[in-house]
Amino acid sequence: MKTRAKSALIMAPLLVIVFLGGYFLVAGVVLLTVFALREFCTAFGEKKPARWVLWTSLCILYACFFIPGFDSFVLFGFWLFASLVLCFLSMFAVEKRDLAQGMTTILGVVYIIFLSFHIVLVDNAYGGSDIVVGVFRFSGLDSYVWLIALAAFGTDIFAYFTGKAIGSHKLCPSISPKKTVEGAIGGVLGSVLLCGLFGYFFIPGGLATCIIIGVLGGIVSQLGDLSASVMKRKIGIKDWGAAIPGHGGILDRIDSVLFTAPLVFYVLAFTEAFGSL
Amino acid sequence: MKTRAKSALIMAPLLVIVFLGGYFLVAGVVLLTVFALREFCTAFGEKKPARWVLWTSLCILYACFFIPGFDSFVLFGFWLFASLVLCFLSMFAVEKRDLAQGMTTILGVVYIIFLSFHIVLVDNAYGGSDIVVGVFRFSGLDSYVWLIALAAFGTDIFAYFTGKAIGSHKLCPSISPKKTVEGAIGGVLGSVLLCGLFGYFFIPGGLATCIIIGVLGGIVSQLGDLSASVMKRKIGIKDWGAAIPGHGGILDRIDSVLFTAPLVFYVLAFTEAFGSL
Numbered sequence: 381m382k383t384r385a386k387s388a389l390i391m392a393p394l395l396v397i398v399f400l401g402g403y404f405l406v407a408g409v410v411l412l413t414v415f416a417l418r419e420f421c422t423a424f425g426e427k428k429p430a431r432w433v434l435w436t437s438l439c440i441l442y443a444c445f446f447i448p449g450f451d452s453f454v455l456f457g458f459w460l461f462a463s464l465v466l467c468f469l470s471m472f473a474v475e476k477r478d479l480a481q482g483m484t485t486i487l488g489v490v491y492i493i494f495l496s497f498h499i500v501l502v503d504n505a506y507g508g509s510d511i512v513v514g515v516f517r518f519s520g521l522d523s524y525v526w527l528i529a530l531a532a533f534g535t536d537i538f539a540y541f542t543g544k545a546i547g548s549h550k551l552c553p554s555i556s557p558k559k560t561v562e563g564a565i566g567g568v569l570g571s572v573l574l575c576g577l578f579g580y581f582f583i584p585g586g587l588a589t590c591i592i593i594g595v596l597g598g599i600v601s602q603l604g605d606l607s608a609s610v611m612k613r614k615i616g617i618k619d620w621g622a623a624i625p626g627h628g629g630i631l632d633r634i635d636s637v638l639f640t641a642p643l644v645f646y647v648l649a650f651t652e653a654f655g656s657l
Numbered sequence: 658m659k660t661r662a663k664s665a666l667i668m669a670p671l672l673v674i675v676f677l678g679g680y681f682l683v684a685g686v687v688l689l690t691v692f693a694l695r696e697f698c699t700a701f702g703e704k705k706p707a708r709w710v711l712w713t714s715l716c717i718l719y720a721c722f723f724i725p726g727f728d729s730f731v732l733f734g735f736w737l738f739a740s741l742v743l744c745f746l747s748m749f750a751v752e753k754r755d756l757a758q759g760m761t762t763i764l765g766v767v768y769i770i771f772l773s774f775h776i777v778l779v780d781n782a783y784g785g786s787d788i789v790v791g792v793f794r795f796s797g798l799d800s801y802v803w804l805i806a807l808a809a810f811g812t813d814i815f816a817y818f819t820g821k822a823i824g825s826h827k828l829c830p831s832i833s834p835k836k837t838v839e840g841a842i843g844g845v846l847g848s849v850l851l852c853g854l855f856g857y858f859f860i861p862g863g864l865a866t867c868i869i870i871g872v873l874g875g876i877v878s879q880l881g882d883l884s885a886s887v888m889k890r891k892i893g894i895k896d897w898g899a900a901i902p903g904h905g906g907i908l909d910r911i912d913s914v915l916f917t918a919p920l921v922f923y924v925l926a927f928t929e930a931f932g933s934l
Contacts, residue, residue, distance in 0.1 A: 465916070603742065
């Protein structure tokens with residue numbers, strides 16, 4: 381528990397990054413993505429993805445994002461098409477590469493690069509009040525990016541303690557033997573509680589949206605966790621890495637964030653489109 | 658050769674569909690996609706994708722497309738996120754499914770559903786003069802969708818005959834032993850010729866764009882062909898299917914189209930954005 385507490389401190393800089401928002405957050409997300417990709421590649425051993433494709437795909441995505449005034453749908457489609465073509469090109473070295481490697485490369489592109497990019501999208505579109513200090517703009521405390529973290533980590537923590545306290549019915553023993561139904565429900569309630577409190581104090585006008593995000597985020601957060609468990613179990617590893625003592629790798633830490641980030645973005649985008657954010 | 662000629666007739670209805678455009682083309686593309694997905698699934702044998710994920714992903718994509726007035730970037734991102742979550746959900750049956758199956762499912766989503774959808778995108782945005790007959794609107798002969806077919810099949814045919822006539826330097830014997838450098842160059846020239854003629858007669862204002870598409874289309878068309886060869890070689894099959902006698906399966910016929918369709922769409926979108934279509 382002491383190691384875990386120490387490791388939690390390592391995550392503290394992330395809070396500062398969410399507060400700062402903008403380019404700081406982009407830099408932070410890129411850094412996290414790079415570390416996650418490295419762990420992802422290492423974990424696959426022999427069947428490891430083509431690294432150069434992943435790095436190029438990452439560069440294209442963020443370069444597209446910074447072209448101003450362009451239809452983002454076109455850029456986004458272009459990025460996925462270009463990444464896919466690169467994946468295939470990497471397979472042209474037929475003697476060297478397996479079909480599985482082509483597929484793990486595509487998985488790296490969509491699972492890590494695409495999903496983590498939604499943190500940037502949320503900050504960009506729903507990044508809060510933009511506190512201006514000199515030439516800098518900060519996202520501040522009313523940025524919706526906080527919900528990504530609150531839903532993910534709130535679910536994690538509440539599920540853990542609820543499961544410990546009253547857990548008795550196994551949730552899905554074949555994937556994750558320790559998880560219980562009670563823990564899962566506690567996790568969702570915890571996510572709703574934290575997201576609701578956040579909405580109440582920082583975005584009163586969007587309280588209903590925050591609560592909806594709390595419910596759905598609590599669910600997909602656990603799906604994200606279980607999805608990672610399935611992959612790790614199939615690869616035959618316990619953790620993706622060992623970057624954070626007591627917590628496994630970076631990717632182990634953000635597996636639920638990879639699912640809550642898109643969820644937050646699409647709930648906000650749909651709410652905005654249907655007129656009641 | 659006689660079987661091939663007969664089979665070419667089977668492809669004729671596709672010409673009518675391109676001419677009609679609109680909902681007819683959507684229906685045609687969906688049908689092609691469904692057949693291609695079926696062949697794709699069958700080809701993988703034991704490691705076959707989760708079919709229900711592919712069907713659901715296809716439905717979500719086309720449903721999103723028909724929501725009017727919505728930011729297509731959001732819908733598109735949502736579709737990819739939802740498809741990815743479904744892929745992972747299909748893996749939750751850990752005893753039943755392999756990691757490879759999760760990855761072939763994702764490959765099916767991006768390689769077949771995503772790429773073939775660009776035919777609809779081209780028709781939707783650059784579908785020609787919209788001939789109105791009663792309640793119907795037809796895309797006609799000046800639809801840019803024709804370029805998708807001209808680049809793909811033009812390259813194919815010209816590469817084949819140039820290679821036969823003067824081919825001597827092997828292009829990439831480890832992937833496709835019969836292909837020659839001369840054939841590849843002839844293919845690109847053929848694509849430029851056909852796309853150029855098409856532009857000259859039907860879209861004079863966009864002749865330069867048509868020629869650019871001819872050049873790039875001639876290249877990516879062959880990359881599409883080689884990418885499919887790599888996959889088939891790795892899986893250990895010669896053809897994806899046997900739907901069209903003498904031509905293999907539907908997927909064998911459209912493997913270059915899967916690459917030229919996005920190319921045509923992004924070249925047109927970029928040209929439009931930079932102001933000189």
